[in-house]
Amino acid sequence: MPAVYMDHAATTPLDPAVLEAMLPYFTTAYGNASSVHSYGREAREGIDLARQQVAAVLGCQPREIIFTAGGTEADNLAVYGVAENYARSKGKHIITTGLEHHAVGECFEQLAKRGYRVTTLPVDEYGRIDPEEVRRSITSETSLVSIAHGNNEIGTLQPAGEIGRICRELGVFFHLDAVQSTGHLPVKVEELNCDLLSLAAHKFYGPKGVGALYVRQGVRVLPQIHGGAQERGLRAGTENVPGIVGLGAAITLAEREREGRAQREISLRDRLIASILATIPDTRLNGHPRERLPNNVNVSILWVEGESILLALDLKGIAASSGSACTSGSLDPSHVLLGIGLDHATAHGSLRLTLGKDTTEGDIDYLLEVLPPIIQRLRYLSPIWPGHKNRSD
Amino acid sequence: MYNEKVMEHFQNPRNVGILEDAHGVGEVGSAACGDIMKIYIKVANNCIGEIKFQTYGCGAAVATTSMLTEMVLGMPLEEAELVDNRQVADALGGLPEIKLHCSNLAADALRLAISDFRSQHHG
């Protein structure tokens, strides 16, 4: 049976070249980067190089990069770090959207409980925000606007540069959650006009458990983890040297491959979307048709529930994901799908297929071959499928 | 996540479909989760003579309804309505904790089908 991995937005395989770069830092160059001896210096050099590599891709200074234990920690540091640090000097008003990853969304919820005023920007049917809406929402008390560059579920891209320009004009800090877009789209901080930017290595063929936060020089974040002077005192704890080295190698490689990979992915993506919509009745695309991550397909397949689609695909060797409540462990379907106005049933029937550099035309053919009969079978099982009425048997 | 028996029922559910001339129909849905189960029965000699189901929901929802229909086929109504959700889950060799609420529904749908039959046939 073929093995087809179409869940690259969840995580990607580690590139062998990245593994190669990391390996010495587990076994021979294992020093603590804070130590003065040669072992420590070797580790320090590995971290320094990685910092330069990340800075080169973001177009910033190496000292503006803070390594973290992943995208979630970077998001937490950005949101709490700015909101808390500027609560007195600027105020306690912060702005976001209702479509954020929980790593940002739940920080806002916590801050709201602590007395911050939160503005949740409206989005259109594709999940896009209107930059002018950002302008209208900013007050003299606003410290931070935090928005995802590319949505992790529906793939929709935000007009980040424009939002950033408005924030800068009005003197408000702009945090861009670029966890899904880094390695897939250009992320030059000067073009995006952002003051903070989060990224995670495992989304672009790097290791899990390591990420970074760009903090523009002059912006101060209050550290969230205490107990050491690492990362200029902004992120205490012995550095994950192999992970950080892997992040540096992965972002360099991803940047080199980015344009070619994105072009390939976009053509596979668009064929996949068009074919699903054409061959399976009662389906819809979620997210923007063009302004979307190169590798993201998200469709709703009416009258069936997402987890059962995933199980049936898994039995055929295909790995995918869904925003159905049954897969979330909670009682509600994805807040993103509800946030763009889908009803519960349409959200339950969502299927996310995210492609990668290992995805082939043959994988797309295979998916398109097995999906329609799966849907037919599940619809036949479904009491809400209107097609039963037309059946003669 | 699911054991082999659950997956086997998910892949090859027993007694799927509609009974056009059912003696009783029971439908339950959880507004919370958005899943729906519908059970159709025909009664012969006070026993479940025929049974069919339709389910909209996760793998556990499909498997538990399938399992239930298999368990109660041929059973006297008085016995069938005592089958509870835990027994269905046990018959499947267990379900993940967070999925136990799905198995609640199958037995409830059957009880509704039986009482629907009784109300129509003055029990």
Ligand code: FES
């Ligand atoms: S039907 Fe939703 S979790 Fe089972």
